[in-house]
Amino acid sequence: xxxxxxxxxxxxxxxRHQAAAVKVVGALAALLLAGIVLQLSGRPTLDLASAxxxxxxxxxxxxxxxxxxxxxxVLGALAxxxxxxxxxxxxxxxxxxxxxxxxxxxxxxxVDGPEALMLAAMVxxxxxxxxxxxxxxxxxxxYFQINEIITTLLLNLVALQIVVYLSVTAWAxxxxxxxxxxxxxxxxxxxxxxxxxxxxxPLLVAGVLALVLGRSRWGYETTIIGANARAGxxxxxxxxxxxxxxxxxxxxxxxLSGMLQVAxxxxxxxxDVAANTGLYGFIVAALAGASIVAIIVVGVLIAMLLHSGISxxxxxxxxxxxxxxxxxxxxxxxxxxVAARYRLIPRRRSRPAE
Amino acid sequence: MxxxxxxxxxxxxxxxxxxxxxxxxxxxERTGVMNLGIEGMISIGAVAAVLMATVSSEPVVCxxxxxxxxxxxxxxxxxxxxxxxxxxxxxGLAIFLLCxxxxxxxxxxYSNVPVKATFDDxxxxxxxxxxxxxxxxxxxxxxxxVAYVVLPCVVWLVLFRSRHGLNVxxxxxxxxxxxxxxxxxxxxxxxxxxxxxxxxxxxxxxxMLSLTPSFSLNPAxxxxxxxxxxxxxxxxxxxxxxxxxLLFGGLTSLGLTAQAQGWNIPTVIFAVLPxxxxxxxxxxIALRLRLQRLELREVAPAALATPYYREER
Numbered sequence: 001x002x003x004x005x006x007x008x009x010x011x012x013x014x015x016r017h018q019a020a021a022v023k024v025v026g027a028l029a030a031l032l033l034a035g036i037v038l039q040l041s042g043r044p045t046l047d048l049a050s051a052x053x054x055x056x057x058x059x060x061x062x063x064x065x066x067x068x069x070x071x072x073x074v075l076g077a078l079a080x081x082x083x084x085x086x087x088x089x090x091x092x093x094x095x096x097x098x099x100x101x102x103x104x105x106x107x108x109x110x111v112d113g114p115e116a117l118m119l120a121a122m123v124x125x126x127x128x129x130x131x132x133x134x135x136x137x138x139x140x141x142x143y144f145q146i147n148e149i150i151t152t153l154l155l156n157l158v159a160l161q162i163v164v165y166l167s168v169t170a171w172a173x174x175x176x177x178x179x180x181x182x183x184x185x186x187x188x189x190x191x192x193x194x195x196x197x198x199x200x201x202p203l204l205v206a207g208v209l210a211l212v213l214g215r216s217r218w219g220y221e222t223t224i225i226g227a228n229a230r231a232g233x234x235x236x237x238x239x240x241x242x243x244x245x246x247x248x249x250x251x252x253x254x255x256l257s258g259m260l261q262v263a264x265x266x267x268x269x270x271x272d273v274a275a276n277t278g279l280y281g282f283i284v285a286a287l288a289g290a291s292i293v294a295i296i297v298v299g300v301l302i303a304m305l306l307h308s309g310i311s312x313x314x315x316x317x318x319x320x321x322x323x324x325x326x327x328x329x330x331x332x333x334x335x336x337x338v339a340a341r342y343r344l345i346p347r348r349r350s351r352p353a354e
Numbered sequence: 355m356x357x358x359x360x361x362x363x364x365x366x367x368x369x370x371x372x373x374x375x376x377x378x379x380x381x382x383e384r385t386g387v388m389n390l391g392i393e394g395m396i397s398i399g400a401v402a403a404v405l406m407a408t409v410s411s412e413p414v415v416c417x418x419x420x421x422x423x424x425x426x427x428x429x430x431x432x433x434x435x436x437x438x439x440x441x442x443x444x445x446g447l448a449i450f451l452l453c454x455x456x457x458x459x460x461x462x463x464y465s466n467v468p469v470k471a472t473f474d475d476x477x478x479x480x481x482x483x484x485x486x487x488x489x490x491x492x493x494x495x496x497x498x499x500v501a502y503v504v505l506p507c508v509v510w511l512v513l514f515r516s517r518h519g520l521n522v523x524x525x526x527x528x529x530x531x532x533x534x535x536x537x538x539x540x541x542x543x544x545x546x547x548x549x550x551x552x553x554x555x556x557x558x559x560x561x562m563l564s565l566t567p568s569f570s571l572n573p574a575x576x577x578x579x580x581x582x583x584x585x586x587x588x589x590x591x592x593x594x595x596x597x598x599x600l601l602f603g604g605l606t607s608l609g610l611t612a613q614a615q616g617w618n619i620p621t622v623i624f625a626v627l628p629x630x631x632x633x634x635x636x637x638x639i640a641l642r643l644r645l646q647r648l649e650l651r652e653v654a655p656a657a658l659a660t661p662y663y664r665e666e667r
Contacts, residue, residue: 010665084514089443140633144640145650147586151442151636154629155578165622279451286444321460324455327394331430331448334440 006344014306016289019340023287026332033052034325043316048304051161051315053306057118059133061309064194068265069277070303074202075257076281077207077288077295079250084285086226087214092137092152093254093278094157101262102163103129105269106212108184108262109171118186122259133159133246138247142240156278160271167270180270198260202299206251206292224343254278278322280306283330302326356486361604361611363490366498367565369603371396371557372485372502373405375587376595378553378582379510382546383585384513386526389547391431392445392554394453395399395579399424400573401457401553402463403562407471410640413563416471417497417556418627424555425548427453432547436540439661459567469567473497495564497556502596511537513640526655529662539662547649580632587635598635602628 035045042213057190076093090096096259108118137151166181173182188196213219220243224233230238261273284302288294309322375396382389389395400425422525435445451464472496481492495538522542524532527538540575561573588594609624640650 010663039415091447130568136633140637140640144644146636146640148450148582150579150586151633154583156578157576157579158626158629161622161625165620165625169620169622221433244474282447283451301608318459318462320455320458322455324459327448327452327455329448330444330451333436334434334444338438338440 005347006325007347008342009345010343011343013336014340016340018143018343019289020294021336022276023289023333023336026335026342027287030325030328030332035326037298038317038321043095048312048315048317049344052297052304052312053318055311056304056307060147061194062202064192066300066307067195067199067246067270069307070300071199071202072257073278073281073284073303074262074296074299075205075253076262076278076300077276077284078281079253079257080282080296081288081292082209082213082253083246084226086222086243086248086298087229088141088243088247089149090134090152090250091149091279091282092134092155092251093150093257093272094276095156095278096133096157096251096276097126097258097261097274098156099133100126100130100251100258101164101269101273102159102258103255104259104264105166105171105181105184106326108186109181109269115186119137119188119263122186122263123256126259127252128255130253130258130313133252134178134242134251134254135290138244138251141247156274160274161274163269164350167268171269173262173268180266180268183267184262184269188260188262189254196260196264200262201256201260202296205256206296210292216239216272224259280326285328289336296298306319357615359486359490359610361493361556361607363604364607364610365600366491366494366502367601367603368606369601370498370501370560371577371599372581372584372602373505373596373599374560375498375578376558376584376599377501378550379581379591380585380588380590380595381509381513381522382543382550383658384526384655385522385543385546386529386655386662387435387543387547387661388442388446388659389431389435389449389550390443390582391427391449391453392550393574393576394444394457395424395427395551395554395559396574396578396581397572398427398453400562401461401558401569402555403559404461404469404569407469407563408464411471413471413473416563417559420555420559423604424551424553424558426551427555428459428543428548430553431551432544434528435661436547437541441614441664442661445498449622450578454574457573458571461571464569466568466570469562469569471563471569471589473564473569495560497560497564501599504589506592506596511542512572513592529660530664531659533662533664541574543662554581557581561574576629580628583615583636586650586654587632587639589639590655601635602632605631613630 039045045237053292056062079093089175104122107122107125133155137148137156138147140151168179171181173180188198190196221237225237225239233239258273262269266272280302284299285297288298305322309317309319375392379392397421401500402420405414406419411418431445431449434440435442476496478492482488513522521537525537525539525583533539558574562569581654584595584598588598605628611621612624642651643653
């Protein structure tokens, strides 16, 4: 065995830098591949890319739009990240977001009160709506071993139908819009002409999560259970209860995000409330790995891509193309975790006896 | 036909999608691979059939092209999930996004345009002339008979009555032992990725060439996720999956019947019913197993969703 060169050797622990590097290369390769396909289908990629950059960063309006799209994606990613810590796959952010929106819209539409108090009530209702929707897959997973991926996905479909029913039928506006409720009378305060306070909430939640997971006993125990559930059990932690609690906390973040849509960007309850942002948030969490800072950065980048798809509709690129590109990015970037488990080592002239 | 039998007619047809796609998933999960891309693979099959139907009026040709497209997607999934051994959940969701994006982009121009190549009903001689039941069960497109009789028979025979099936199950239960016995884990898993892709695409093609012959955005409409759940509450057994498919079809048809009959029940109830019942059934099977002092994961293929590394054996 004396071929020169290198061979792959499996590591016992994952190299995180290597994973990050491979993910970046994978994502860039996905964009390159998508660019080639667009070029071949008669859409000049470089022109599109420069137009997209212009739409995103060219003026203050573009930046505002990108940030408005980024906020729910980052919140969703943080909710997914929290579940990752205990090895749960919460793919139901969209459903939890929708039910949070429903709960807060119920309060906003049907209760009268002073603005500040009502906004606080809507925040509580939104978080509660999302948490209760996440309670179902949490309990089914913790106590009955039912795969949470499938239940959360199915509950997304249920939540979407409920939102459609409420906004088109039960709470329908009846006049102005056929597809939404009448405007929610309470609005979160504005930061600028186009941005509301909601864009700061992801940063707040990120900070709280970093503190809770990194500095509290609860966070420490959660991390232990995620790393080795049996060890946690042996140390006297209730793994099942923790699974349900983490799922509910994750749902609460998603629900809060839904509330921010109905009391912020949309001002109504409509089927656009989640619009797959939870799914995009999942991609962000998967790409960002274990870093909260990376979640915020990747979240903004993914939102820029989405905003490009929306803005370039007249140039022959749609959000459908963006979704396909997301898939490609996730596919190629998923190699990161595998690559981190190998290292390249030089081949030796003769191998010692094993 | 009476209301009941015309509902049964629709139920039988609507169940086909779950049975075809679910059977591919069932086989693949038996080898230890979980494919979350199934919703996307159904969509690709649907759009491939629609595109092919613009140049060919032969439904069989459209079906075969769709199956080919689905197998190609299955091959990409296999490359990542089996050969490169990336996380199966991520690979599956990536395939789902890639396929759903491509499907909606490619099919956008054909939205709500009737598909020209559709399957004719094939009346079984004798049986189809039984009053009421005959037209509901024995006067259906050929894929209905394939889904309810041919496919489950073949899958059952292969899985439980052949050496190859034993190998398949061994790979899903204990890939290291199967490997030691000389079975190629990678080859079997890859092969069934193609089978699962092809069957899911066949389900999508059936949607467009028979059940609802016009393209709409997100043509799979959540049926892929239901098929995934159906595999669980069928406890990875082919005949139970057929029952699950028929049940899903029944729930779908219930909504349509309610609309046609003007029952005064909010449509949202029927819209969510298939999903709610699906979750409830997964819960019930877990509960039943609990009474037998078993856990769901003891029934599932033991190596499900775990990549196989020979060097960690």
